[in-house]
Amino acid sequence: MDYKITPVVKGEKVEFKNPAHAFYDAVGGEEGIKKLMYSFYDKIYESDIAHFFPQDEKEFEAIKVQNTKFFVQICGGPKVYEDEAKGVELNEYMVRLHDEFSIYEKSRIEWLGTMAEALREIKDVDEAILEDFWDYLEKFSKLTVNTYPDGSVYYATI
Numbered sequence: 001m002d003y004k005i006t007p008v009v010k011g012e013k014v015e016f017k018n019p020a021h022a023f024y025d026a027v028g029g030e031e032g033i034k035k036l037m038y039s040f041y042d043k044i045y046e047s048d049i050a051h052f053f054p055q056d057e058k059e060f061e062a063i064k065v066q067n068t069k070f071f072v073q074i075c076g077g078p079k080v081y082e083d084e085a086k087g088v089e090l091n092e093y094m095v096r097l098h099d100e101f102s103i104y105e106k107s108r109i110e111w112l113g114t115m116a117e118a119l120r121e122i123k124d125v126d127e128a129i130l131e132d133f134w135d136y137l138e139k140f141s142k143l144t145v146n147t148y149p150d151g152s153v154y155y156a157t158i
């Protein structure tokens, strides 16, 4: 699989759909998602976007936990992130959570590249299922980009 990335276009509406439940099942449910997200965040710490994230070990662990919960729920597993989102739709909540960071397209590409690396470690999952999960990430991540090379800032809405 080639883990294709298409460029973000400032102001353009981003259409996306949540990952199919098939991905959740194929990786082995909550444990599988946890494994993927922990591997991803370990790689983040070796990446060019490491500086965005807390350096304190306990805070870093908390981010891994939160991230795992979000992905469990967005992939159709139990609603373990529900309380965090305080009644706001999950994707909406997640876009706004990123507003406090200055995220460039370059940061998004690094984030996606790191995730692709973690996804390549998953064995025996149908390519179409991986493709569907990637499609969500590739599109949704456009909404987290809020800072542009000309210095302008634009907060995307769903």
Ligand code: HEM
Pocket: 049, 052, 053, 054, 063, 066, 067, 068, 070, 071, 084, 094, 097, 098, 101, 103, 107, 108, 109, 111, 112, 136, 137, 138, 140, 141, 144
């Ligand atoms: C598909 C795209 C993305 C998804 C689904 C996603 C999801 C998440 C989740 C679930 C969390 C933890 C939320 C919590 O604390 O409850 C988080 C935190 C964070 N994400 Fe993302 N993210 C995405 C893209 C990005 C990108 C492109 C960046 C670029 C740097 C980024 C930077 C961060 C940072 C800095 C934090 C918070 C760390 C902290 O709390 O100190 N994310 N993200």
